[in-house]
Structure formats: C-alpha cells, structure tokens
Amino acid sequence: MERGHLPIMPQEIIEYLSVSSPELVVDGTAGGGGHTSLLSEALPGSQIMAFERDPSATEQLSLKFTGTNVSVFNSSYTEIPSVIAKKGYQQASAALFDLGLSSIQLDSPERGFSHRTTGPLDMRFDRSQGRPASEVLRMMTEKQIADMIYRYGEEGRSRVIARAIKQKGQLNTTDDLADVVRSVVKGNPVKPLARVFQALRIFVNDELDHLEKLLSEMHMWTVSGCRIAILTFHSLEDRMIKLHFRDSEYFQQFDPPWQLPSQTEKKENPRSRSSRLRLGVRL
Ligand SMILES: C[S@@+](CC[C@H](N)C(=O)[O-])C[C@H]1O[C@@H](n2cnc3c(N)ncnc32)[C@H](O)[C@@H]1O
CATH class of the missing domain: 3.40.50.150 (Vaccinia Virus protein VP39)
Known part of the structure; x- marks a missing residue:
C-alpha cells in the first residue's frame, strides 16, 4: 500500500x-x-x-x-x-x-480517515487531543449530524444518512460508518462516502x-x-x-x-x- x-x-x-x-x-x-x-x-x-x-x-x-x-x-x-x-x-x-x-494519514487504516480501509473510527490529527469520530457521533443528535454532513460535506442526503447513523447505534469502525452510508444511498456510494468522511474529519479536528x-x-x-x-x-x-x-x-x-x-x-x-x-x- x-x-x-x-x-x-x-x-x-x-x-x-x-x-x-x-x-x-x-x-x-x-x-x-x-x-x-x-x-x-x-x-x-x-x-x-x-x-x-x-x-x-x-x-x-x-x-x-x-x-x-x-x-x-x-x-x-x-x-x-x-x-x-x-x-x-x-x-x-x-x-x-x-x-x-x-x-x-489517509492510507494508514489505524487512523480511521478512509472509507476504503478498515480501522477504528478515529480521524483525529492528534490522537492525544479531543474525541475520536466514533464518540463524536455518539454524542451528537440526529439533527446535529445532519447539519454537520450538509455543512462540511455539502452532501444533499444528509438527513437520511444522519437518521440511519443514529438508528444503527454505536459505530466503532470505518466499515460501520461506510456500511450505514451504503445502506441508504442509491446508486454509486463513492461520492457520498467521501463527503460524509470529509465532513466528520473537518468537524472532529475543528x-x-x-x-x-x-x-x-x-x-x-x-x-x-x-x-x-x-x-x-x-x-x-x-x-x-x-x-x-x-x-x-x-x-x-x-x-x-x-x-x-x-x-x-x-x-x-x-x-x-x-x-x-x-x-x-x-x-
Ligand atoms: C495535505 S497534508 C500536507 C502535505 C505536505 N505539503 C507534503 O508535501 O508532504 C496536510 C497536513 O497538515 C496537517 N494539518 C492539518 N491541520 C493542521 C493545522 N491546523 N496545523 C498544522 N498542521 C495541520 C495534517 O496533519 C497533514 O499532515
């Protein structure tokens, strides 16, 4: 790799x-x-x-x-x-x-930045500071998640994706999040996946x-x-x-x-x- x-x-x-x-x-x-x-x-x-x-x-x-x-x-x-x-x-x-x-960073599965590799849903540039992405998602409401995906990912299907994320419960890995996005997006999921991962990374790292x-x-x-x-x-x-x-x-x-x-x-x-x-x- x-x-x-x-x-x-x-x-x-x-x-x-x-x-x-x-x-x-x-x-x-x-x-x-x-x-x-x-x-x-x-x-x-x-x-x-x-x-x-x-x-x-x-x-x-x-x-x-x-x-x-x-x-x-x-x-x-x-x-x-x-x-x-x-x-x-x-x-x-x-x-x-x-x-x-x-x-x-993107190609290091253990950093959790990519939907293409399996790893912990972390995404922090500095893992000694702040909260990993999995915890951030757990603490946010459905509306907050939808707003985040819309604002930082410019993804139109933000509400549907946010609802599915909350319904799924705790997401621990990049695969968990990628599977949820794939489950609600019709057609090729690559762009929505990239946008959701981008939005979360921007949010997690402020x-x-x-x-x-x-x-x-x-x-x-x-x-x-x-x-x-x-x-x-x-x-x-x-x-x-x-x-x-x-x-x-x-x-x-x-x-x-x-x-x-x-x-x-x-x-x-x-x-x-x-x-x-x-x-x-x-x-
Ligand atoms: C696109 S890469 C830079 C690549 C670099 N120009 C090269 O040629 O190798 C962006 C880097 O900026 C770091 N970074 C992101 N936000 C930062 C910030 N606020 N202050 C300093 N570094 C930051 C990331 O950790 C990442 O390593």
Whole structure:
C-alpha cells in the first residue's frame, strides 16, 4: 500500500514563494515534508519553520530534517505567531499551507480517515487531543449530524444518512460508518462516502475554526510583500481564503488569484484533482 505523499503543484508553489531571498519561510502544514524539502533546497539561505499538528508526522519530519535549514514544530498553524516570536523572529516573508490530510494519514487504516480501509473510527490529527469520530457521533443528535454532513460535506442526503447513523447505534469502525452510508444511498456510494468522511474529519479536528483563526491573524506575522500560497481541497475552505485575500485590508489576491494542477499532474497524482492553489500577497 502507498504510504508516501506526493507534493501537489510543486513547481508552481516553489516558483511563487522563492522570488526573493526570504529570511523566514513558514510551511504551516508540513505533512510528509514534500513541499518542505523543496523549499529547503530552493532557499538554502532561508530559515524554514515547518508546523504539523499530527505528532507521529512531526516525529518523522524531525528525523528527516535534522541538520538542515528546517526546524519542525508539533503545533497547529494557529500557533505560528507565538512560535516564531519565541524563536526571535517577528515576521515571515513567505508562507505555504497545504490544507486537509496527507496520503500517509489517509492510507494508514489505524487512523480511521478512509472509507476504503478498515480501522477504528478515529480521524483525529492528534490522537492525544479531543474525541475520536466514533464518540463524536455518539454524542451528537440526529439533527446535529445532519447539519454537520450538509455543512462540511455539502452532501444533499444528509438527513437520511444522519437518521440511519443514529438508528444503527454505536459505530466503532470505518466499515460501520461506510456500511450505514451504503445502506441508504442509491446508486454509486463513492461520492457520498467521501463527503460524509470529509465532513466528520473537518468537524472532529475543528478545521474551519483553525483556518478562520489563521486568516484573521495572518497579517500580524507576515511582512509587507509576503507571498502566501494555500492549497485547498473543498469549496468551503477555498471560499474562506478567496474572500479573505479579496476583502481584507491587509492582503490582496495575486494575479492570477489561483491556479489548478496541470492535466499531467492530475493523471500522475489523482489526489491533486480536487486541489486549487490560492495565491495572496501581504500589503
Ligand atoms: C495535505 S497534508 C500536507 C502535505 C505536505 N505539503 C507534503 O508535501 O508532504 C496536510 C497536513 O497538515 C496537517 N494539518 C492539518 N491541520 C493542521 C493545522 N491546523 N496545523 C498544522 N498542521 C495541520 C495534517 O496533519 C497533514 O499532515
């Protein structure tokens, strides 16, 4: 089974972020370290600070980048301002955020992120914090589950699915949840499955709250002219970023404001298909 993660739109991102010789570059979602490595190689004179919320991913990243210009922090990107201040920096000159989860996490059955593999229904980026998805579902009402699936998964059959989840009772594994979705969805269940799993993952990890906090504080730790690249994977987060770069008094959209992966990349790396690279600049 594939346990690696291919960085998405690597050339486009490196080209965008390495126009000057930035003193400090932030990779807010280091994951498997693919983009971090490319940044480290392209900008040998810069300090790269890599943030990662998942402790097991952070452990691997620390090993990978020992003795390089990359320092690794097991923190959410919401902690960037305090972490960079502690390290004696005030502002960054370039920043990258590759949102969502990595293929390494998706392909690890024990993490419970995928409807394609059997594992505990967990889905937490950091298993030492918060509640696993199985417990979250147990504690929510049918209406709360339906709202969550509709809002974070943009799945129209949210009410029917939520009713079936509550009727089934305790769901412990990814298969338990996948079976419930399959039992009520007519036709090909792949899209509804992906949407339900996405919704639950976003909810369990409070992803949009983290993103909201990041966007509302980003002007405090970015220098004027700082280029920001954000890879998004669904319309909710993409819209939040688009509106922020368009309407914030501190940022403007780059021209062009976004890019899509090439046909070749989509073919070689199917995970890139739903991605969009949003580009912004600090005024
Ligand atoms: C799409 S992957 C990044 C892949 C990476 N760019 C690479 O090339 O390997 C997203 C990563 O962000 C992490 N993550 C999600 N939310 C985060 C947050 N709020 N702060 C820091 N890391 C986060 C996930 O744990 C995951 O490892």
